[in-house]
Amino acid sequence: MTEIKKLILDVLKPHDPEIIEFTKEMCALKSVSSLESSVEEVDKEVETVQIILYGEDIVYDEVKKKVKELGASIHSVDGVVAEGDRKVEINDQSR
Amino acid sequence: MFEKLKEKLLFEKSGENIAQRYIVLNGFDGVLTVLGITVGSFSTQVDNPAVVISACVGTAVGLLASGISGAYITETSQRLRGFKELRAKMLTDMEGSVQEKNIQSESLVISLLNGFSSFMFAMLGTVPFFLSTLGIIPMLNVAYYSSMLISGILLAILGGYLGRIAKESIPFYALKMVLVGVGTAALMYGLQLFIL
Numbered sequence: 302m303t304e305i306k307k308l309i310l311d312v313l314k315p316h317d318p319e320i321i322e323f324t325k326e327m328c329a330l331k332s333v334s335s336l337e338s339s340v341e342e343v344d345k346e347v348e349t350v351q352i353i354l355y356g357e358d359i360v361y362d363e364v365k366k367k368v369k370e371l372g373a374s375i376h377s378v379d380g381v382v383a384e385g386d387r388k389v390e391i392n393d394q395s396r
Numbered sequence: 397m398f399e400k401l402k403e404k405l406l407f408e409k410s411g412e413n414i415a416q417r418y419i420v421l422n423g424f425d426g427v428l429t430v431l432g433i434t435v436g437s438f439s440t441q442v443d444n445p446a447v448v449i450s451a452c453v454g455t456a457v458g459l460l461a462s463g464i465s466g467a468y469i470t471e472t473s474q475r476l477r478g479f480k481e482l483r484a485k486m487l488t489d490m491e492g493s494v495q496e497k498n499i500q501s502e503s504l505v506i507s508l509l510n511g512f513s514s515f516m517f518a519m520l521g522t523v524p525f526f527l528s529t530l531g532i533i534p535m536l537n538v539a540y541y542s543s544m545l546i547s548g549i550l551l552a553i554l555g556g557y558l559g560r561i562a563k564e565s566i567p568f569y570a571l572k573m574v575l576v577g578v579g580t581a582a583l584m585y586g587l588q589l590f591i592l
Contacts, residue, residue: 315486317495318494346485369488369492369493370492372493373486
C-alpha cells in the first residue's frame with residue numbers, strides 16, 4: 302500500500318481565518334502530523350499560501366474537505382512524497 | 397466555535413469591538429428613552445407608578461424587538477454582501493465554509509446583544525417604580541428621583557467606559573454623558589411646559 306508522506310499545496314484562502322488559525326486547523330487533521338505554511342502572495346481580500354503537510358499516511362480527500370470548510374481552495378498540488386511497501390535495496394557499486 | 401465567535405466579536409481584525417459598540421450604543425438609547433419617559437411623567441405629575449412602569453416596559457420591549465430584528469436584518473445583509481464579494485474573489489461557491497456559517501451565527505449574537513442591551517438598561521431605570529408598587533419606596537417622588545439618579549449613574553458608567561476605551565479621561569467622558577442626560581431631561585421638561 303502506498304502512503305503519502307508529504308504533500309505540497311498551493312492554496313488560495315481568505316484573510317480570515319488568519320494563517321496561524323488556518324495552519325492549526327489543518328494540522329488538527331488526523332492524517333497530518335505536522336505542517337508548514339507560508340504566505341506567497343497577498344491580495345486585497347485573499348492570499349495565496351503554500352502549505353507543506355507531513356504525515357504517516359495523508360488522506361488527500363480529508364485535506365481537500367478541510368481546506369474547503371475553511372473557505373479556501375486548492376490551486377494546485379505542487380509536490381508529493383509517497384512511500385510504498387516494497388523495500389528497495391540500493392547497491393552502491395561506485396564505492 | 398463559541399470561543400472563536402467571542403474572539404471575533406471582541407477583537408475583530410479591523411480593531412473594532414462589535415459587542416462593545418452595540419452594548420454602549422444601545423445602553424445609551426435605553427437609558428435616555430426611560431429618562432425621557434420618567435421626566436415626562438414627573439412633569440405631568442403622573443401619580444400612579446403602574447402607569448410609568450407600563451410606559452417604560454412597553455418602550456423597553458419595543459427597543460428589544462426593534463434592536464433584535466433591526467440588527468439581525470442589517471448585519472445579515474451586510475455580511476452576506478461581504479461574503480458574496482469574497483466568493484467572487486475566491487472563484488468557488490464556498491458552500492458549507494466557516495465564512496458562510498458565520499453569517500447567521502454572528503448576526504444572531506450581535507442582534508441579541510443589540511436588543512438586550514437597550515432592554516436591560518431601560519429596565520434598570522424602571523426599578524424604583526417597581527419598588528414603589530411593592531411599597532418599598534412609599535413616596536412616588538422618591539421613585540422619580542431615584543430613577544433619574546439611576547439613569548445619571550448608568551450614563552456616567554457608560555461614559556466612563558467609553559473614556560477607558562479611548563484611553564482618555566474617564567471622569568471627563570462620564571461627565572459628557574451625564575450632561576447629555578441632563579440636556580435630554582431639560583429638553584423634555586421644557587417641551588412638556590410648552591405643550592401643556
